[in-house]
Amino acid sequence: MNKKMNLLIFSGDYDKALAALILANAGREMGMDVTLFFSFWGLMLVRDPEKLSFEDKTPFEQMFGLVTPKGIEDLPLSKMNFAGLGKAMLQDMMEDDKTPSLTDFLNGARKKGVKFYGCKLSVEVMGLKEEELLPEVEVITAKQYLEDALESQIQLFI
Amino acid sequence: MNKKMNLLIFSGDYDKALAALILANAGREMGMDVTLFFSFWGLMLVRDPEKLSFEDKTPFEQMFGLVTPKGIEDLPLSKMNFAGLGKAMLQDMMEDDKTPSLTDFLNGARKKGVKFYGCKLSVEVMGLKEEELLPEVEVITAKQYLEDALESQIQLFI
């Protein structure tokens, strides 16, 4: 049996998404099974930037869809104003060090067979539709998340 | 032996409280033992809104008691300014989807036998008194938390 890691991604921050995806890629490279469960703001990481929909949405949900990040490169930094450091500065420093971008880590995780789950309740509350998310994302309940987490040696809330 | 989940709730944010209480309710419905350990800002979730006390408090503690949330519905959103989305908007969207309110999830956890613990050091530093908290809350030390966490299959820091 492979070792298993389950990450609950609640946050929609660029830097936390980076941390989560680095762990997910590293885990797969070590032969671990890796599950990412996206809930609340975490769903912003797996929106498909090309698939914004307005059908069957309340006015709140339409507005919400418009004002929130359209995909992973659109995420804000958790410490946007932290000592004046901005996302552009972090990206520049990553480029200087030849670190892959957030999109590279996301695509790496998709290619390496990381499991992508979206939280059913969050999807409903935020008025998102499954077809607005990346095709890898399967929408599951909190109980299904807990079943997966119980089988995992490592669980983190990010 | 039941499976067990232990959530350390550090954050005093409305949306993170919602995530934690959804997991706690789902865990109990699956027959798991569930422990919530409220520390620092997390204690704001389990203040009894009717039991504000000023006795035997330093001026700092009195001011702190006044300016901090008086109970779970008083919590701010972790992403208050995130793209202009406010708590009222989240609550409206939850209502549209007939999702129970945060209070419903809290009361659900209380009725379902979720264990409520408060962090002793945090209670002391914040100048709270045990009688200002919900009656279910038992105040324990960090070591007692760790003993409980060691017996759990799932531990998260929220």
Place this chain on the structure above:
Amino acid sequence: MNKKMNLLIFSGDYDKALAALILANAGREMGMDVTLFFSFWGLMLVRDPEKLSFEDKTPFEQMFGLVTPKGIEDLPLSKMNFAGLGKAMLQDMMEDDKTPSLTDFLNGARKKGVKFYGCKLSVEVMGLKEEELLPEVEVITAKQYLEDALESQIQLFI
């Protein structure tokens, strides 16, 4: 075999650092093995305030080194504006309760044999040098972190 706890410290907030170090000290006092893995903003906790370096750094990295916290007492509060409560107020309340300061908890963890690891990628991206960190800090990869976390009964992302 000792029980083991592994804390991934992503956050550079004063109050979250306090929570992490209280757990680390409590764990050691109970005879547990404790690992702290500092990544991203968490690295600010283990900068040596006396060892700021500008050599071999890009202009971004130099600026970053200057504007970010120089050590643990320099950290901001995660809820700086939360209801007007500031770090000075928290520190005053801790003093009133004779709670050790953050530096005391950090030094306690160092003396008690808590393992200190820094995230290699974060160190590189932030342009920090190993000699700018506390002497206890060993720089390791995400995979080495995962190996350590897999051996632990408790893992938290803070």
